[in-house]
Each structure stands twice: as C-alpha cells, then as structure tokens.
Amino acid sequence: MEGRPADDSELITRALRGDSAAYEEIVQRYQQIAFRTAYVITGSSADAEDAAQEGFVKAYRALDRFRPGADLRPWLLRIVANEARNRVRSSGRRRQLELRLTEGFRPGDAAPSPEAVALASDERQRLLALVNALSDEDRTVIASRYFLELSGEETAAALGIPEGTVKSRLSRALARLRARVEEAANA
C-alpha cells in the first residue's frame, strides 16, 4: 500500500469510518477542478471558492449516500456546481466569465500539445475572444468540455442537464462559434 496513492473508494471507506485525513485527501485531489468548475458557473473567484468549500462540506455530509463503485468526480462536481448555481441564483446576478490566456505555461500544467504549438498565439487570443463573446450558455458548455476537459457525464453534472442535452447544446454552441470564426476570417 505504501507509496501508492489510495484510490477514491478506499478514501471514501476511510472517511466513512471517521478518518478525516482521508476526506481531506479527497478535497485536495479534487479542489482544483471543483474550484474551476464553480468559477465557470459563477464568473467570480470569491464565489467559486465559497461554492467549492460549501460543496465539499455538503458532499461530506452526504458521503454515505454515495453509490459504491460510482465515479466520485462527477458526483462531487454536481454538488459543487449546484452550490455555485445556488449562489448565482440567490444573488440574482452572474458575473460575466472572462477567460484569458497565460503568457506561458505554469509548472505542473500539461505540456502544450502539437495542436497548441501549431495554433499561433494571436490566433489563440482571437479564438478565445470569440468564445468570450458567446452567450453564457454557449460559453459555459464550451468551457466545461474543452477548457475544463470534463467528460460528457461530468459536464452534464456540472451544468445540471442530462448528458444528451450536453451533446445537443455543445453542437449548437460549436455551430455558432464556427459561424463567428468564419465571419471574422472574412471580415
């Protein structure tokens, strides 16, 4: 066991037995994706932090209802995203999500793919600007799927919609983005 990171089900079992360190490990493991998912929904770092924090507390309380053998990540993301939406709803406002590009890659981030290298920096800036200019719904589904790199199940959980709707919503969002890209290219 030593040296091998515990898998999620092992951590859940330990957390259910009262081992709070095991749950803290779960939090550590998923806090980044949880926070970023909440950020995509709320458009605010402070709200995203609150939502992620509260989401993890709620997940802890509901841990005994987690279905053994299921994937933990979509379950957690659903709770955090729901918390994020509740915050947006109760405040009655949502900050405009404005995604930006880093100048360089942070240590620990994945190395740029060949496609990333191929896509020149100014082209990336232009494409992201077009994504930012989409409607909330289009931008959120694209950000979830491509930028957060969530699976279909996780995107559905994060957006609170069925997986089938993710596909149709994504396809419509891509069609609208494609049209804008072409429009910009012809301008």
Place this chain on the structure above:
Amino acid sequence: MPDLEEQLAALAPAIDWPLTPTLKVALPTHGVVSGEAARRGRRPANNRWILAAAAALLIVATLLAYTPSREAIARWLNLHTTIQRVQNPPTPSPLPPGPLGDRLGLGTPTTLENAQSQLAWKIEVPPSLGRPDEVYVKEPPDGPSGGEVTLVYAQRPDFRVSGQTGVSVLVTEARGKVNEVFFQKMLGPGVTIEDVTVKGRPGYWISGSPHDFVFADANGDAHYERLRLATNTLIFDDNGTVIRIEGDMTKSQALELAGSLS
C-alpha cells in the same frame, strides 16, 4: 489548420485560471462514523428524524391561527410536509434572469420520458393540460430520497399565468422515506387551509395570500423557494407519492386536475 474542436482543446493548457485556493473544509473532529450517525452527532438539526420532530413541535407551538388535531399533524408528516403559521411571511424575491428551472430551483431539465426512466415510481400527468412545456428532475442529494419531478405548464386556457414566473400550473411529485420532511409551508395570516379528499386520500387546499415554500434537501438544510408561484396549492398523497399542484386557480380546478391524473 486544425479544426475548431482541436483548436479549442489546444487552448485548455493555456487558459489563465485564477489560482486555486487551498480549501478550508471544516470537518467535525469526530468525523463520519457512519453517514446517519455522523449527521446525528455532528449536526443534530440536519437529521431528518429530528427535523421532523422539531417541525412537529414547531407546528404545535406556532399554529395558533390554525389548530389541527393530532391526527391532522400526523397527516401533514405523512405528506412529508409541515406548515408554519407566521405573522409576516417573507416577501417573494424579484425574479432573477435565467431559465425557469434555474430560477425556481426545480432541478435538472429533462423530458417526461427520461424523467420516467430515472424514477422508480410512475409519474402522474393531468391529460387535460397536454404535454408539459418543461420537465425537471431532482434526485438526492438535492431532492428527496425517492426523487422529485416537476411538470411545468406555461400558458393554458382557463388558467391564469402567474406574473412572477409566467407559468400557469406547476405539478410537483415526490417520494421519500417515512417522516422525511421535504416540504414545508410558511403561511401568512391571510392564508386558509382546508382538508380535502383526492382519490379517497387526504389532502389540503391552501389558498389566499401568497405563501412561501420551504423544502429540506438531503442534508436537512432548508431551502426557501420564494420564487414559486406563491399562489394556491393543492397537496395530497397519491399512493405514496406526494403531489403538489400550484397555480392561480380555483379549488375545483385543482381538484379536477388532481382527479384526472393518470
């Protein structure tokens, strides 16, 4: 030149996300011994049984204007519902923008067919209203343990549209464990409650001034649904499913809809 999806995927590692904070998740020092036990030990108010008991006490203590018999209180609990009589009910919040389901916290949008496949019990539909315009499902941990479905009917002949939501009728159906309190009603002084019988089973017709819905989620946390139609409501037990019909309608219209559910 890569296609659009490849270009988007290529942006992922270059997105400048805000720095992820180290989350401080305050857990109880005694941890999760077992889910139920932990909830009992850690947050007594979050335990459904205690919540139900507290709600029952609350009813006895606060229902001065409406004094139901002990049996009536028990029936409220069987309907997974408690009521609270208040002098100054909260004012419904202004309607925020966004999809109706989000605004009303109805759950995940879906279709009637998909909702039926998700739930272990049969969804009842009032045929006279035609197909619902929107359908939402709420499952644990956000909804009751047996799940909840909401059917949204926009404009329908003979039914007035609520100015708050632009909806004529909301039908909510939910199942939960015995004594699982997931609906609560906060009633102002101008609200009346009548016993009714629907399909031979007990129910209540609540009408008058706007009233506020409160429901408890799987953690026992209360959620205030201030943006519901806040109009008249028929609530009854249909063979283990608690059904709420809400809208700006008369009692006979509500009873007719309830009787037609199939």
